[in-house]
Amino acid sequence: MTKNDQGEVAVVRWPGRTPAVEQGLAGLLAAYHLRTEAEKGRAVAAVDELPDRYRDEISAPRTAFGDDCVLLALSGDTAVGCVVVTAPAGGRSEIKRLWTSPEFRGRGIASDLLGAALAHAAETGVSAVRLSVWKWRTGAVALYERLGFALTESWDERDQLVCMQRAV
Template sequence: MRIVERPVTDAGLAALIDAAFGELVEKYGPEGRSAVHAEARFLVAVVDDLAAGCGAVQPAEGTTGEIKRMYVAPGHRGRGIARSLLKALEGLAAEMGYDRLRLATGFRQPEAIALYESAGYAATAPYGRYVGEPQVFCYAKDLR
């Protein structure tokens, strides 16, 4: 496996994002996509020349970045790809000058919650569009 930066227009990345939203609709029902900042930078985990997982770091506020679009295709789960992507996203965020990362995930995603908590992310108050959304859990981690 290798992790590479790809533009949002990359076909493999676009397919992963579409699959991720398909799963979210199955879990939570139809709802709008949260916006991704134009300055977001995407990483893609590539296995045997196929896009297997993705994630992005985008500006949030001040020296805080936000992780968006973390996803690993079902056929590639259980191999440590999500953990490797998360570590690579943290490295990218540090390169981008962020001291802290935040993210949001849903209560029907226990694997994601377990990953984030085991990687040192702590529950934090909801932010932005997630305020008042009981099905969304927010996390943050200091990078320095």
């Protein structure tokens, strides 16, 4: 749990919360995908202009992440951060969609989410956790490195994508 100007922020597992929290998750995913597309030079004005797979995550996260663990950072009942830990496969899980609302950044929320994600991965018995991050997200890369992630051979052919892994 992180304390900040807005009070305490708790990391909880989703689903199982109120509908407002589910809408908050959809809002976080929308912000994540819209920002990512803009950073890739393909800015879109609205969610309905995103690729289908991203719109599906936003509109139906229970379906998109049905086998995965979704962790949310909550300030009261407001979702202010999220991360997805994929279901184990081949002895590994993957961390995806780490996002903190801009107005809540710099308060340790992403670190708390990642700590909870790593704890969850350890509970599932995987030996490693991997992730991919865009090269220009230098703050995220630095955070991952501080938490023990190291560069690894890419499993994704997209240009400017950095792949990292850490033992659990």
